[in-house]
Amino acid sequence: MATVTAPVTDALLPVYKRAPMELVRGQGVILFDADGKEYVDFTSGIAVNALGYGDEGLRRAIERAADGLIHVSNLFRTAPGEALAERLVELSFADRVFFCNSGAEANEGAFKFVRRWARSIGGPARNEIVALRGSFHGRLFASLAATDRPGYRAPFRPLAGGIAIAERHLDELAALLNPESVAALILEPIQGEGGVRVLDTDFVQALRRMTKERGIALIFDEIQCGLGRTGTLFAHEQFGVRPDVMTLAKPLAGGLPMGAVLMTEEIASAVQPGDHGTTFGGGPLVAAVALYVLGRLADPALLSHVTTEGRWLGEVLQALKTRNPKIRAARGMGMMWGIDVSDPAADVVARARSSGLLLVTAGEHTLRLLPPLIITREELARGLELMEAALG
Ligand SMILES: Cc1ncc(COP(=O)(O)O)c(C=O)c1O
Structure with missing residues (x-):
């Protein structure tokens, strides 16, 4: 059967190389x-x-959620977001959760939280974030600075400062992870866009030990590899280590836009009211749907x-x-x-x-x-x- 070529509208910004069918x-x-x-x-x-x-379950969850509030603002309490945060805390290493609307936003939030924490213990000089060769963390200015794709970065310089990309070598990382200047190391336990590269368990465990010894936060970006995709709810369970911060997005709300930053109490305790925020993050409709999806993914x-x-x-x-x-x-x-x-x-x-x-x-x-x-x-x-x- 011939493939339909849908009429292409000129109204959309042509940033995607879309396949022709609709x-x-x-x-x-x-x-x-x-x-x-x-x-x-x-x-x-x-x-x-x-x-x-x-x-069918997801459809019903969306229908039920739409019967309730769709949005009110994070100035007020709503039950679905609280229940979802509690469930994520129960299921993970984390003590606190921040909700946002995409993967890149989750990483941008994570970078702010670790900088806030590092500054609170080491002063303003402790602000650097280190990412790994082959990484993909998103397309916004800080997440792009942590993304190792020259073609995505070059047209948009200057990117956010204080973010470096290191080779996936322990010796180089040992030299680079200076506790006087580095706030956090971010990595995908399985690099997705970078070629589906499963990091070596020994390497990830050594980085966990090194960051712990040096008081540097370890962020796992599980936006692509997390939430069941590897056969455990979180990919890091496959590596026998726990991060200090983890970012999630993609499947979390079953296709509705949602991201999340999960963190330990130690990181969270440095974050003050007013430090970060987003209008839609963790709104009642999307959070109610995510609570349903999380139940299915954790089964x-x-x-x-x-x-x-x-x-x-x-x-x-x-x-x-x-x-x-x-x-x-x-x-x-x-x-x-x-x-x-x-x-x-x-x-x-x-x-x-x-x-x-x-x-x-x-x-x-x-x-x-x-x-x-x-x-x-x-x-x-x-x-x-x-x-x-x-x-x-
Ligand atoms: C590992 C990883 N981090 C971050 C992102 C960015 O997520 P989003 O496209 O929702 O901003 C992606 C998206 O592919 C990803 O795979």
């Missing part, structure tokens, strides 16, 4: 375009739609499904690599995989799309698989078949 409907892990063509979705709206499409049955099917997926990808010379490497965990391919990844994505599979890239020669967490083995197999055909 998506109109979804069910489970399948999306449909305006022409009725089906796509197996291995993107989940870039790690957002963990529950897939057309989820041990879902997490064990992600673990089991993720292991199977990993085995199939390794087998594929052995028989297909176009695949150079496959790495990942749970429902988050990167596949290095010899062809330009964008070409494979385009071929896959025309045969009915949605994929994203993570670099010029890396395909990224981020299927909904509810995907079945049969659906995974169907997508993998289409992927293999698209590889040629």
